[in-house]
Amino acid sequence: MKIICLQENLKNGLNVVQNIIGKNLTLPILNNILLITDKKQLKLSTTDLEIAITNYIICKTEKEGGITVPARILVNFINNLPNKKIEISIKNNIIYLKCDNFKSNIKGLDIKDFPIIPKIKNEPTLEVNYLTLKNALEQVINFTSFSDIRPEITGVFFNFSSDKEIKIVATDSFRLGEKIIYLKDNKINKNNQGSVIVPGKTIQELIRILSNLEKDEEGLVKISIENNQILFNFSKIQIISKLIEGSYPNYQQLMSKQFETNILINKEELVKAIKLSSFFSSKINDIRLKIDSKKSLISIFSQDIELGENLSDLQAEVKGKDLEIIFNHKYLLDGLNSINTKRVFIGFNGETSPGIIKPEGDDSFNYVIMPIKL
Amino acid sequence: MTNQEIWQITLGEIELSVSRANFITWFKNTNIISNKDGKIIVGVPNGFAKEWLENKYNKLVLKALRNSIGYIKNVNYIISSSPEHQVKTRQKARPKKEKINLDLKEQLDIREFKKDEKTNLNSRYDFGSFVVASFNELAYAASQSVIKDLGKIYNPLFIYGGVGVGKTHLIQAIGNEVIKTYNDKNVIYLPSERFCADLISSISNQTIEKFKDDYRKFDVLIIDDIQFLAGKEKTQEIFFHIFNGLYEKNKQIILSSDRAPKAIPTLEERLRSRFEGGMMADIGRPDFETRLVILKKKAQDLNINISDETLSYIAINIQKNIRELEGALNRVFAFIKLNNIIPNQKQLTKILKTLISNPQKRTNYKKIAEVVASFYDINVSDLINRSRKKEIVKPRQIVMYLMREELKNSYPSIGTRLGDRDHTTVIYACEKIGKELENDETLEQELNLIKERLYNNIV
Numbered sequence: 119m120k121i122i123c124l125q126e127n128l129k130n131g132l133n134v135v136q137n138i139i140g141k142n143l144t145l146p147i148l149n150n151i152l153l154i155t156d157k158k159q160l161k162l163s164t165t166d167l168e169i170a171i172t173n174y175i176i177c178k179t180e181k182e183g184g185i186t187v188p189a190r191i192l193v194n195f196i197n198n199l200p201n202k203k204i205e206i207s208i209k210n211n212i213i214y215l216k217c218d219n220f221k222s223n224i225k226g227l228d229i230k231d232f233p234i235i236p237k238i239k240n241e242p243t244l245e246v247n248y249l250t251l252k253n254a255l256e257q258v259i260n261f262t263s264f265s266d267i268r269p270e271i272t273g274v275f276f277n278f279s280s281d282k283e284i285k286i287v288a289t290d291s292f293r294l295g296e297k298i299i300y301l302k303d304n305k306i307n308k309n310n311q312g313s314v315i316v317p318g319k320t321i322q323e324l325i326r327i328l329s330n331l332e333k334d335e336e337g338l339v340k341i342s343i344e345n346n347q348i349l350f351n352f353s354k355i356q357i358i359s360k361l362i363e364g365s366y367p368n369y370q371q372l373m374s375k376q377f378e379t380n381i382l383i384n385k386e387e388l389v390k391a392i393k394l395s396s397f398f399s400s401k402i403n404d405i406r407l408k409i410d411s412k413k414s415l416i417s418i419f420s421q422d423i424e425l426g427e428n429l430s431d432l433q434a435e436v437k438g439k440d441l442e443i444i445f446n447h448k449y450l451l452d453g454l455n456s457i458n459t460k461r462v463f464i465g466f467n468g469e470t471s472p473g474i475i476k477p478e479g480d481d482s483f484n485y486v487i488m489p490i491k492l
Numbered sequence: 493m494t495n496q497e498i499w500q501i502t503l504g505e506i507e508l509s510v511s512r513a514n515f516i517t518w519f520k521n522t523n524i525i526s527n528k529d530g531k532i533i534v535g536v537p538n539g540f541a542k543e544w545l546e547n548k549y550n551k552l553v554l555k556a557l558r559n560s561i562g563y564i565k566n567v568n569y570i571i572s573s574s575p576e577h578q579v580k581t582r583q584k585a586r587p588k589k590e591k592i593n594l595d596l597k598e599q600l601d602i603r604e605f606k607k608d609e610k611t612n613l614n615s616r617y618d619f620g621s622f623v624v625a626s627f628n629e630l631a632y633a634a635s636q637s638v639i640k641d642l643g644k645i646y647n648p649l650f651i652y653g654g655v656g657v658g659k660t661h662l663i664q665a666i667g668n669e670v671i672k673t674y675n676d677k678n679v680i681y682l683p684s685e686r687f688c689a690d691l692i693s694s695i696s697n698q699t700i701e702k703f704k705d706d707y708r709k710f711d712v713l714i715i716d717d718i719q720f721l722a723g724k725e726k727t728q729e730i731f732f733h734i735f736n737g738l739y740e741k742n743k744q745i746i747l748s749s750d751r752a753p754k755a756i757p758t759l760e761e762r763l764r765s766r767f768e769g770g771m772m773a774d775i776g777r778p779d780f781e782t783r784l785v786i787l788k789k790k791a792q793d794l795n796i797n798i799s800d801e802t803l804s805y806i807a808i809n810i811q812k813n814i815r816e817l818e819g820a821l822n823r824v825f826a827f828i829k830l831n832n833i834i835p836n837q838k839q840l841t842k843i844l845k846t847l848i849s850n851p852q853k854r855t856n857y858k859k860i861a862e863v864v865a866s867f868y869d870i871n872v873s874d875l876i877n878r879s880r881k882k883e884i885v886k887p888r889q890i891v892m893y894l895m896r897e898e899l900k901n902s903y904p905s906i907g908t909r910l911g912d913r914d915h916t917t918v919i920y921a922c923e924k925i926g927k928e929l930e931n932d933e934t935l936e937q938e939l940n941l942i943k944e945r946l947y948n949n950i951v
Contacts, residue, residue, distance in 0.1 A: 144513045144516055144517055145513050145514070145517045146513075165540065167517070167538065167540045168538070170540075233540050233543070233544060234540070234543035234544055234547055234548075235540070235543070236539030236540060236542065236543050292599055292600075345539060345542075345570075345571045346538075346539070346571050347539050347571075358539075360538050360539065368615060402599065446599060470600065472600075488599065488600040489600055490599050490600065491599075491600055
């Protein structure tokens with residue numbers, strides 16, 4: 119193989135693929151990046167046998183070929199080169215790199231031993247604008263569970279059962295976020311309606327890659343599903359990941375539409391008051407919300423026997439019953455921080471039922487939060 | 493040879509010709525899914541393994557398979573998650589230590605809300621996990637027709653049976669199924685104790701009319717353990733009105749109890765006749781085969797591999813109660829998880845000892861005679877003499893029955909003790925009482941009272 123490409127292109131390309139590489143002792147080749155020429159482009163691939171990322175970058179191909187190279191050394195070396203042309207050639211499983219007046223060679227392994235990345239032959243289930251997808255995923259990704267006791271909630275749930283919308287859900291069983299993406303013309307392929315659970319790690323990787331893409335308002339992500347695998351395909355980058363098996367909790371019943379207590383409140387003020395209160399909350403992060411509908415007031419109160427206490431009163435539009443309810447402040451803040459509107463709607467149904475937080479006048483995002491029982 | 497054995501042999505051969513790392517990475521969690529007409533389908537855990545085996549190791553696998561079982565046409569690979577694979581990944585997953593709050597306050601989590609707030613039904617109970625067999629098929633069939641034709645054929649549906657035979661499971665499954673089948677039905681499930689509590693609070697808040705109206709809005713009312721209404725007169729009265737209101741509007745009512753309406757003491761006559769007016773179905777005790785099926789199903793749900801011998805050991809020894817059956821299985825499961833070994837017969841006996849052997853009840857012949865005599869208000873000597881008066885014969889037979897059942901005395905020795913009677917007399921008495929117990933609810937209650945006195949030292 120012999121190719122010439124720009125340092126910046128190669129650097130960016132490597133950054134896209136290198137993040138999933140960890141330390142794999144049983145199969146050392148998984149610590150390597152695959153470099154191979156494909157249709158006059160350079161293809162970079164990595165995998166940890168659960169996720170695989172492939173990225174094509176532009177280059178001038180003089181001779182076809184390929185190699186796998188340890189990721190860390192290659193990435194570090196390329197990152198620190200000047201932005202000039204790099205000449206890459208391979209001989210006997212050794213890669214020779216030449217840039218400006220720097221030269222180096224790195225020992226690699228044969229491409230024959232690199233895992234074959236599965237292909238998905240199905241038509242894409244749907245296409246969605248990548249900015250929309252990124253924003254939606256960012257809104258819920260922090261709510262996934264990290265505990266492996268229930269593997270199904272360590273992932274993000276995608277529901278494509280209607281042809282007009284995708285529901286994206288994450289929960290750790292204490293709170294739950296649901297984001298709905300309304301599709302305009304990019305309808306869901308009828309044959310593939312259903313739902314899948316995508317591992318949290320895959321979604322984090324997806325968000326990271328989407329955030330680093332060049333801004334392109336029209337860019338689309340094609341999503342295909344087959345054989346327990348999901349493929350996110352955007353022009354030059356493909357992410358393929360296994361799915362989590364199991365059934366996602368039936369969360370619909372938590373999404374009440376009717377509330378005994380309805381609140382509309384300025385989000386920033388609420389966030390500030392909760393933050394202030396959080397300094398005084400006890401070990402279990404509890405803060406107490408007291409809702410008074412006559413005075414249109416929400417009092418936020420927290421107390422630590424050793425530290426002291428804090429009380430903030432906030433004006434709000436309150437309709438319905440008075441209520442005293444206790445929450446973990448961290449969960450409240452997580453939910454509020456996923457909302458971008460000036461005011462938020464909060465609905466409660468008594469002190470032991472889940473509360474719902476959502477942006478004012480926007481039903482596409484719902485945050486369900488479980489209270490702390492007295 | 494089973495598929496598993498074939499694959500073991502094949503893997504043994506493959507292991508020799510590939511490196512350890514490759515073997516572990518690509519052949520872990522694979523198995524033969526089907527073997528038909530020389531075509532073998534191998535299940536692999538993920539897409540990577542599939543690609544790799546198809547493209548790199550296909551020849552090797554084929555050769556090894558041919559060496560082990562002879563002619564093979566071809567091998568296909570599909571992605572499947574075998575149960576073993578799931579178990580393994582689960583074991584690997586080590587839960588992070590979560591902070592344990594010793595505080596009394598408790599963060600609620602969504603799992604607790606498996607229970608639907610509105611209907612109170614627990615979605616865990618469905619027909620999929622309900623094992624139907626001869627002991628409960630009548631109740632099951634009645635439930636199915638109730639779902640098909642709400643409020644019309646069998647109203648009320650009255651399910652009764654002993655502790656832990658699946659009454660709650662069945663009636664909640666009906667509720668869940670109704671919600672699934674019809675979209676617009678208002679279903680409510682309540683234990684009768686909750687009904688009473690709500691009623692009492694509505695009485696104290698003077699909102700009793702609202703309470704009644706609230707209940708009349710439901711299309712399906714399910715009340716569990718209705719026998720607890722016994723002795724609560726006001727509650728029975730209110731329930732009577734609610735019952736009538738719903739019944740007239742053809743709304744379905746489903747009740748469960750641990751005994752037949754007839755046998756519920758102090759249940760008002762008008763309620764009793766209403767309960768009996770619909771469909772009564774009893775759930776008996778599961779037979780051995782059914783118990784085994786239940787255990788197998790449960791073991792599958794828990795994702796554990798327990799040998800059939802172990803399961804049948806549990807099924808043989810725990811006979812009456814499905815809940816205890818599950819408890820026993822859970823114990824074995826916990827043992828396996830803790831020690832990572834499959835228990836042998838000896839260990840098994842030890843694990844299940846407390847469940848299987850009932851605490852030794854201590855009593856003796858004299859006590860039985862005394863308690864029975866005082867219960868029926870006769871003299872102990874009457875039990876021994878030759879009188880054939882009806883009011884004496886019955887207690888005497890009950891004493892024989894109890895000596896047989898509780899003390900496990902032999903027939904002749906019982907006969908000798910009770911005035912030198914022939915052992916056939918004793919056999920007849922025991923059989924008679926045993927038979928009557930099945931049909932006569934009053935006798936059953938009497939016996940229960942006697943036993944209570946016997947073991948609580950009340951004479």
